[in-house]
Amino acid sequence: MSTKENAAVSQLLALLEARYALRVLWALRDGHAQTFRLLQDSVGSITPNTLNTRIKELREAGIVGHGSDGYSLTLSGQDLLKRLSDLQAFAGKWQLGQLKKAAAPAAVASPAAPVSPAAAPAPAPVAAPASTPAPPSDDTSQS
Numbered sequence: 001m002s003t004k005e006n007a008a009v010s011q012l013l014a015l016l017e018a019r020y021a022l023r024v025l026w027a028l029r030d031g032h033a034q035t036f037r038l039l040q041d042s043v044g045s046i047t048p049n050t051l052n053t054r055i056k057e058l059r060e061a062g063i064v065g066h067g068s069d070g071y072s073l074t075l076s077g078q079d080l081l082k083r084l085s086d087l088q089a090f091a092g093k094w095q096l097g098q099l100k101k102a103a104a105p106a107a108v109a110s111p112a113a114p115v116s117p118a119a120a121p122a123p124a125p126v127a128a129p130a131s132t133p134a135p136p137s138d139d140t141s142q143s
Helices: 003-017 021-027 036-043 048-060 075-107
Strands: 064-067 070-073
Touching (some): 003 021, 021 036, 048 064
16 A cells, blocks of 8 residues: 555544544434434434534535535445445454354353352262271370
8 A cells, every 4th residue: 555545544544533423424324414413312422512523524524514404424425434334244243253252251161160069069978988996005004
């Protein structure tokens, strides 16, 4: 990748890494324009100030536009989301793998893992040693 391409990718990543930027784009993915308030509700737990800043940055980048109906993705924004749509497919597969990984250690207990007393098998009865006569005492004081 050339230095110019690296710079473009770095610039785009810096824009998308900004807090809530991807969530704003994701909220607009269905193609319907959203008012500021609806967009704020769609993104969830974003302050009006932060949303205003993200919208401004995304508009300056040509990814989000504003019309009489509200905010929507530009053609460039739609193209970006189309390219990011593979992220959704990847995320689903990745999450499944993470869940399997988390379940695997629980399913296969390691030998060193402690076992609760309720789950532990009952100990086998210990046989009493065969009784043997006690050795004679050397103590002569008992008579």
